[in-house]
Amino acid sequence: MDIGQYEKEIKNASSLEKLNDLEIKFLGRNGLINDFLKKIKDIPNEEKKEYGQKVNQLKKDVLRLIESRRKELSGKKSDKFFDETLPGKQYPKGSLHIVSFAVEEITKIFEKIGFIRVSYPEVDWEYGAFESLNMPSGHPARDDVETSFIDAPANLKLGKMVLTPHTSNGQNREMKRVKTPPIRMINISKCYRPNWDATHTPMFHQFEGMCIDKNISIIHLKGTLDYFAEKYFGKGTKTRLRPHHFQFTEPSFEVDVTCTVCRGTAKVNGNKCKVCKSGWLELGGTGMVHPNVLKEGGIDPNKYSGWAFGFGIERVIMMKYGLDDIRNYYSGDIRFLEQF
Numbered sequence: 001m002d003i004g005q006y007e008k009e010i011k012n013a014s015s016l017e018k019l020n021d022l023e024i025k026f027l028g029r030n031g032l033i034n035d036f037l038k039k040i041k042d043i044p045n046e047e048k049k050e051y052g053q054k055v056n057q058l059k060k061d062v063l064r065l066i067e068s069r070r071k072e073l074s075g076k077k078s079d080k081f082f083d084e085t086l087p088g089k090q091y092p093k094g095s096l097h098i099v100s101f102a103v104e105e106i107t108k109i110f111e112k113i114g115f116i117r118v119s120y121p122e123v124d125w126e127y128g129a130f131e132s133l134n135m136p137s138g139h140p141a142r143d144d145v146e147t148s149f150i151d152a153p154a155n156l157k158l159g160k161m162v163l164t165p166h167t168s169n170g171q172n173r174e175m176k177r178v179k180t181p182p183i184r185m186i187n188i189s190k191c192y193r194p195n196w197d198a199t200h201t202p203m204f205h206q207f208e209g210m211c212i213d214k215n216i217s218i219i220h221l222k223g224t225l226d227y228f229a230e231k232y233f234g235k236g237t238k239t240r241l242r243p244h245h246f247q248f249t250e251p252s253f254e255v256d257v258t259c260t261v262c263r264g265t266a267k268v269n270g271n272k273c274k275v276c277k278s279g280w281l282e283l284g285g286t287g288m289v290h291p292n293v294l295k296e297g298g299i300d301p302n303k304y305s306g307w308a309f310g311f312g313i314e315r316v317i318m319m320k321y322g323l324d325d326i327r328n329y330y331s332g333d334i335r336f337l338e339q340f
């Protein structure tokens, strides 16, 4: 049981592979040191204890020598040729989802002109989604936005719980949060409506702008829409307002932007533009905040006025990149998503 014999062999091991072989030879199940242990049964009882201690000590010493030689050999440069100039492995890079990216882009555009990004609940009371917006219970305008109700007890004052069909539920909450104008809000959130086709998904996102202060007029609204259209869709994009009806704005409009494909000319290579047919694409709804909505938010309509708009994020992305089916955004098809 002389350690010297082991030490010599271990120190002479010229590679990690050779050292591994030695480890098996000395310490393996059928190795030399285990052979000593197996022989313990032949040792007289009074010597067994001392014999066992010696074998254990030998085992520890051999292990220590092997580990220290292993460290020396690992630090040595491998003899195998390694080309350091070869390019490394390329791991796929993740990126933001097309909708998350647009949310960030839109937030930045509005923050530059002093709008504050907020996010209000996606599950709200009927009060927030309708009553506070001048749409009392039973009003036919409520049918314009089909609503999904939550199976939960109703609140006596606030009504049933709904999955918000639009971000306009944030208007009343923001007025009550800020209390005294000026208010410049950009509310971005998920919305829910039971639709499913190339331009409608049951879950989608809206961004709702609202500006309230003294002497705010449609001029400010138009200026803000033009600013957004140029920043988001590109220089030269124009907007127009078409009369419309919303219960919570008066007057109300639909906003169009010049088509991103034909740049408002309605023609591509001499033919009618297939995307817009008219030179214009519909962006969403807008208008001057109705006096009843201001009152419900605790704001005096004789002192303050304001405007609001609500646009679909999936739709503006569609318009910007000329996409034809928003269901692709949520199909989970990486080949579609990694294009953006």
Ligand code: FA5
Pocket (backbone or CB within 6 Å): 145, 165, 166, 167, 168, 193, 195, 199, 200, 201, 202, 203, 204, 205, 206, 208, 246, 249, 282, 283, 284, 285, 286, 287, 308, 309, 310, 311, 312, 313, 314, 315
């Ligand atoms: C509204 O939701 C109003 N709350 C907008 C508004 C706000 C008007 C403030 C006035 C003042 P509308 O139902 O038209 O309006 O929806 C606005 C936009 O949401 C649509 O133009 C469309 O871009 C988007 N949108 C609506 N439903 C869906 C859907 N199922 N999937 C994807 N986008 C949708």
